[in-house]
Amino acid sequence: MSYDRYVAICNPLRYTSIMTTTYCIKLVVTSWLAGISISMITSVTTSVQNFCGPNTIDHFFCDLVPLLELSCSDTYIVHLETSLLGIPLVVIPIIIILFSYTKIIVNILRIPSSTGRHTGRQKAFSTCSSHLIVVSIFYWTLFGVYVLPTKGKTLRINKILSLLYTVFTSLINPIIYSLKNNDIKKALLEHIYTRAAFKSI
Numbered sequence: 222m223s224y225d226r227y228v229a230i231c232n233p234l235r236y237t238s239i240m241t242t243t244y245c246i247k248l249v250v251t252s253w254l255a256g257i258s259i260s261m262i263t264s265v266t267t268s269v270q271n272f273c274g275p276n277t278i279d280h281f282f283c284d285l286v287p288l289l290e291l292s293c294s295d296t297y298i299v300h301l302e303t304s305l306l307g308i309p310l311v312v313i314p315i316i317i318i319l320f321s322y323t324k325i326i327v328n329i330l331r332i333p334s335s336t337g338r339h340t341g342r343q344k345a346f347s348t349c350s351s352h353l354i355v356v357s358i359f360y361w362t363l364f365g366v367y368v369l370p371t372k373g374k375t376l377r378i379n380k381i382l383s384l385l386y387t388v389f390t391s392l393i394n395p396i397i398y399s400l401k402n403n404d405i406k407k408a409l410l411e412h413i414y415t416r417a418a419f420k421s422i
Contacts (some may be wrong), residue, residue: 263285263302274291287379304329311360335384354397358390
């Protein structure tokens, strides 16, 4: 989405020729294949571990870190493999997002003409802000769980952070994108005013 916004704002005249259906399908398939291949490799490596203790995971879902804590085998290889494969899978999208939004901000600040500057900038920023908010919430919580050192981090904090990137991001996604829609904003304001009027009676 960040690359799509970058092309739309920085190369608006070439947008339809760059973001073709074929190119979009290639981007989606590449993302899916990267995610699936990492998951498959991690799943296969985890499945050969020996689990001789309790079979209850102290977590909301079957996450890799709590699952490996139940293993009787040496999990160093799995942790190393996850880091070596997972870091590029997280870092490459972040680099693309940062590059895209840096170019977008530079282009927005270069918008000429004093009359159209404010509305042009406002429209460009509002187009990108929703995506940037959702991505920021997702990546910060993801980093909190998997990248930051686990020393001193309690299981409860890990559970909360895991909930944030799995449930909260998905929950807030439609809300953030819906607030850009004028009809939804109008309906929400009407609902708030109606409730306020009802309470005052």
